[in-house]
Amino acid sequence: MSGLSERFARHALVLGFRQDRLAAATVVIAGVGALGNVVAQALALAGVGKLVLCDPDEVAASNLSRAPLFRPADVGRPKVLAAKDTLAALAPETVVVARQAALVSGVGLAEMRDASLVVGCLDSRAARMSLAGRAGLVRARWIDAATSAWGGEVRPFLDPDGPCYACALSPEERAKSDVPWSCMDPRRPAELGSSAPVAGLVGAWASALAARVIMGEAAATDAVVIDVLRGAAEPLRMQRAPDCPLHAPIGEATRIPLGSDATVGALRAALGPGARPLAWSPLLQRLECPRGDHAEEAWGMPCTRGCPRCGTLMRARTTLLFESAPEGAVLSDLGVAPREILAVLGRVGITYVELS
Ligand SMILES: [Zn+2]
Ligand SMILES: [Zn+2]
Structure with a gap:
């Protein structure tokens, strides 16, 4: 028996277990907190070929009690790099790509479209809306995992023509949470209570479902609500809302020989005169003191700071x-993700270009 077949010998005893499909799969994990750690660990151990980890944050001491991939020496390091190092030791066959960024800047639409699956392990509605919106644009399949104090929810969004994450929200909820996920948003996600046993429970459920989906095996299409206090895991039927704004996928994209490391000038030259490429989330252009004593040109990701003259934000x-x-x-300094698809305003309306 070869090393790999020995490693996966117990999988081979599971009826219908498709190791080859796991090995050929690419899974994007959005959010590498406690839940994302559990999911990344389970999928890497199961033999998923490639994981793309995306999270903008650094490891905090309070993560250590809940996240199995982080070590005390990782405090202050990017979560994606700490997780990548541990995964390399646990499952050396799995290729791990680390993107320290919010989803919109970390994973391009073409990469989401081509992934076998996206797993959302996020901690705020705004971040989930961002993922749901981008998944809807390219009809990407994804699973949302969320924890509560003693349980959680796992919601599969596997049919692009079925219900999406935003279908269950009221128009007010969608509007309130449809904000770019950036440091400009003063409403940072509130810290939620969470623990290793519950993250393990919900993350493992999401991982088992993900494995079934990747292998092309029949899997639940309903969401599940897991409640440890009641000792129950119950299906939750989701319904497609006709007024939900997230059901408008973009059209076919034309590939251009530029990556997100290209400059704005190169992009404009490639698109030709009259073409106006658009960003998916706002670009910072200028910072102005509300007291009017200072203004400066500032290009990059939306962000703010105190006025150098009076200190006002x-x-x-x-x-x-x-x-x-x-x-x-x-482009990448402006928050454009690798393999992004950009909308371009032109004389004939909106077209799409795909970065290489
Ligand atoms: Zn919807
Ligand atoms: Zn000022």
């Missing part, structure tokens, strides 16, 4: 038009 002016940015600005 400056107002950020943003734009969705790349043409306003300096020629030499690099």
